Amino acid sequence: MTASAYDTASKAYRPSKRARLVTWNVNSVRARIDLVDRFISLQDPDILCLQEIKVQTDQFPRSWFEERGYVHQAIAGQRNHHGVATLSRLPLEEIESADWCQKGDARHIAARLPGGVKLHNFYVPAGGDEPDREVNPRFAHKLDFLDEMIGWSKTLDEPSIMVGDLNVAPLESDVWSHRQLLKVVSHTPPETERMHALQKAHDWVDAMRHFVADDEPLFSWWSYRARDWRASNRGRRLDHIWVSPCLKDGLRGMSVFDDARSWDRPSDHAPVIVDIDLPLS
């Protein structure tokens, strides 16, 4: 499907392609394959960025996705934990996976889309429980990872999209209670300050907040531990889609598909959907 997007800089209509882009921490792609199937049927994404696939690269269900039209695949998996995968109907080129913090973790996969936009899919470390880098190496790793992302963002010189489970809820309205979560990993000042610095490092546009005001609660994750996640609604916005400033005018819509959180044996994360007109030239 092609569309036209008005480019405010050049005052011209430029050819573009409308794409539905999704980021979803599935918490094991094999355990959740029926939910992925249902989600694909209902929402028809063009590009599906998964995190926590929890499978080695060579055991990823490639043919399952190929049968559903996602013939272009960029996968970085590892045994047990982590792992990211980008499944696409659009061609993926220049696939690369960087080794962040030299840990050898599968937490990043990048690919170039038609038209030249680079798509980065991240799974940022969760950071453990104790928000003190001196006593908790997991938290130190998370802060170091975010610092590395800030430095990397400053060097970006191409139209880019960054999606994934960033494991930080940056704004007060990204958590159910700002006051009660200030000392809870995912919303502590060292994390939210880094998210702000990360945003500034490339002038990233938060595609979710482009459609929802900053003071309006917006969540993508609800703990498994709540008796009734929807009734208590103690959510956090840990999943994000950020785009380069030059792509901002292409943003067409956004939703958090929280229906999937209430399905049988769900992930604790809901898919985040963004519709965007990608430049074709």
Add this chain to the structure above:
DNA sequence: ATGGTTGGGGGCCAA
């Protein structure tokens, strides 16, 4: 203040 749930993998850990 505490505990609540889940998946992977192989006997608890990370989330």
